[in-house]
Amino acid sequence: MTIPFLITATLAGAISQGLASPSQPPPTAAAALAGELALVAGVDEARAQRHVRELVKLGPRMGGTSSGERAAAWLERAFSAAGLSVEVFEDSPRWCHGDESWKVTLISGPEQEVLTGAWPWGFSPASSGEAPLTLELTSATPQALLATRPPARQRRGAASDTSAPTPAVVLVDGDTTLDGAYPVLQHLRAGGDNPYPVFGISRPTGQRLRAALASGAQVALRWSLETTIKRAAPRTVVASIPAREPAADAPQAAAERRGHILFCAHGDSDAGGPGADDNASGEAVLLEIASSWAAAIRAGKAPAPAREVRFAVWGSEIHSSGDYRKRCEKNGQTILAVINYDQAGYGSGADQLNLEPDDLAANVPLIRACLAVLADYRGHAGFPARWATNKSLGGTDSYVFSSSRSFRRGARPALTLFTSAWGRPETHPRTAGMPGHSWEDNDRVTVDYDNYYHSAGDTPENTTDREPWNMGWCARVGLLGAQRWLETLP
Numbered sequence: 001m002t003i004p005f006l007i008t009a010t011l012a013g014a015i016s017q018g019l020a021s022p023s024q025p026p027p028t029a030a031a032a033l034a035g036e037l038a039l040v041a042g043v044d045e046a047r048a049q050r051h052v053r054e055l056v057k058l059g060p061r062m063g064g065t066s067s068g069e070r071a072a073a074w075l076e077r078a079f080s081a082a083g084l085s086v087e088v089f090e091d092s093p094r095w096c097h098g099d100e101s102w103k104v105t106l107i108s109g110p111e112q113e114v115l116t117g118a119w120p121w122g123f124s125p126a127s128s129g130e131a132p133l134t135l136e137l138t139s140a141t142p143q144a145l146l147a148t149r150p151p152a153r154q155r156r157g158a159a160s161d162t163s164a165p166t167p168a169v170v171l172v173d174g175d176t177t178l179d180g181a182y183p184v185l186q187h188l189r190a191g192g193d194n195p196y197p198v199f200g201i202s203r204p205t206g207q208r209l210r211a212a213l214a215s216g217a218q219v220a221l222r223w224s225l226e227t228t229i230k231r232a233a234p235r236t237v238v239a240s241i242p243a244r245e246p247a248a249d250a251p252q253a254a255a256e257r258r259g260h261i262l263f264c265a266h267g268d269s270d271a272g273g274p275g276a277d278d279n280a281s282g283e284a285v286l287l288e289i290a291s292s293w294a295a296a297i298r299a300g301k302a303p304a305p306a307r308e309v310r311f312a313v314w315g316s317e318i319h320s321s322g323d324y325r326k327r328c329e330k331n332g333q334t335i336l337a338v339i340n341y342d343q344a345g346y347g348s349g350a351d352q353l354n355l356e357p358d359d360l361a362a363n364v365p366l367i368r369a370c371l372a373v374l375a376d377y378r379g380h381a382g383f384p385a386r387w388a389t390n391k392s393l394g395g396t397d398s399y400v401f402s403s404s405r406s407f408r409r410g411a412r413p414a415l416t417l418f419t420s421a422w423g424r425p426e427t428h429p430r431t432a433g434m435p436g437h438s439w440e441d442n443d444r445v446t447v448d449y450d451n452y453y454h455s456a457g458d459t460p461e462n463t464t465d466r467e468p469w470n471m472g473w474c475a476r477v478g479l480l481g482a483q484r485w486l487e488t489l490p
């Protein structure tokens, strides 16, 4: 591969020889690195794991729901306990859904079987009943349909076929994780007027039911779903570490004009599932950065940052980050840069950290600061051995900022750091002038996937508990990359 950082590569070699070496590296550089290590000394993977488990226990944490409100209160306490000042914002109202409880039971003669793996799709209406299970709707009496996907009238953006018979409930077995073990959760049309609920099930369960129905077995489905669907305001939690300048007695407005760097992560589980990797992992990373940085400053081991550092956990992905950006613009607060975390706790394939997007010129200085950190600490405990930068793929909160007029005009960077994206592996062309993979010179860049992406299987046991080091990498690299970048500001 191309080695873009000759100086930092030298330092990385020096680290492996020990920081106290009298001749290598130069003492000032060694001292600088030692100071940096004090900044990240408080990052704790075991605590990040605990935080993920606690967040997942609160429910899917969807914005505007009781679970989302419990998560916001939990985060407010957690950032406060880390010594930061915290504010909770009510974002603009939107359609929200929260699935409170459900039960799906198969009935075949005297036998009953609860489908424990069934999970409702978003905006499924509250409903209960019992009906024969069928592969095809044949009568006007209520029927439970087993299908690879819901009828068109239920799907977002699909044309409505009002002449088709309406099922009472639908089981969907055609949208699962790559291994088939868990249903992938989609959203139905946003709003309270969807006519029937949709439950995702695993591929093997679907195959078993199809075989039973094909053999002429009489199977009935009993279901109940308690859900809340309403227009409501998601809650976004914002915590802050103040800048070392201007002096404490300077007007607050002056500090706000000087701007802040923003670390962020969406706090909802997005698809409505458990959301351990997507995105309790990102929330846990923010807490590790905040608590480690604040603790180092409190202990006198690091100066306060050159600019204010903020941490935002969005009540609703994309929606809340857009509200925050507009709120800052309205109040004359400058967002200097954004480092977003989305799926920072697991990867099904390669063990690597990705930085995205590297094809926006405004991002290059901040990406290069992070790459220098990665090169300097390669082989050091708590840092990844492999990393990659990839082109714009979209779909995360950093794009809410980088696509805005203020970011484009000001050439301000907005990155997303992650260890997996989407539900299947992908490769993309390497961006010209950027290193791509750290471990091979290639014109393609891999983006790792999470088998449990947006599924009922995104639990701590399946994801973040299995690879907790991902969260440690993400916290240390983001913190040190931001710190180095902040020190370059005039």
Ligand SMILES: [Zn+2]
Pocket (backbone or CB within 6 Å): 266, 270, 278, 279, 342, 343
């Ligand atoms: Zn996400």
